[in-house]
Amino acid sequence: MSWDTIHYDLFAKCACGKGKVIRHIERRDDDWNRSETYCIGEEIECSDCCNKYHIEHVIHHYYCPPWKGDGISDRAFLVPNEIKMPPRKNEHYFVFSDIDEEIVASLSLEDIKASIDDMKTNKYTTRLQLESSERIVDLYQGRYRKRNLKLITPILEDIIQNYNKYEWTHDKMIEYRHKEKEEIENNKKEIERVIEQSFELEFRRG
Ligand SMILES: [Zn+2]
Secondary structure, three states: OOEEEEEEEEEEEOOOOOOEEEEEEEEEEEOOOOEEEEEEEEEEEOOOHHHHEEEEEEEEEOOOOHHHOOOEEEEEEEEEOOOOOOOOOOOOOOOOOOHHHHHHHHOOHHHHHHHHHHHHHHOOHHHOOOHHHHHHHHHHHHHHOOOOHHHHHHHHHHHHHOHHHOOOOHHHHHHHHHHHHHHHHHHHHHHHHHHHOOEEOOOEEO
């Protein structure tokens, strides 16, 4: 398999309108008609704007089916030199190495206790009464591809015994997410404020 590499430039108007901003693009095509493009550099070609502004990007990842795009929105701006675009804050993605940690983070102690009773009383996953029990079974299945209550209840009993050792309890998680949500909101506002004082670049060919 071989790649064909071509280079070309895109152009955008600068903020004052007397010059332009150039984006250098490298595109690689393979034998299967797949292509990838990369931005390999951007330059402000305007004697006024290059002293007043620098280029910054606001990159946002979002869900998008593969046939519609890559799920990345990348907006470029000429930002006045006195200010800076704050880095975008995203939700923290927790990775728990063990199933018990994941259960403790996902459900309250009361729900875990109630689920043990539910599982012992009803014995089969198809007869469970509580949403929290279903949730626990789903978490277990996600890791071990099994839905066996006989394997799950001992884990829950162990959790109750050792509840104090867990760092990320459900309550702490709720508090964390609440604070994080506020921080993300503030970060969005800060980015909006910088965007309001900046000039958005619209790149096109030739
Ligand atoms: Zn200019």
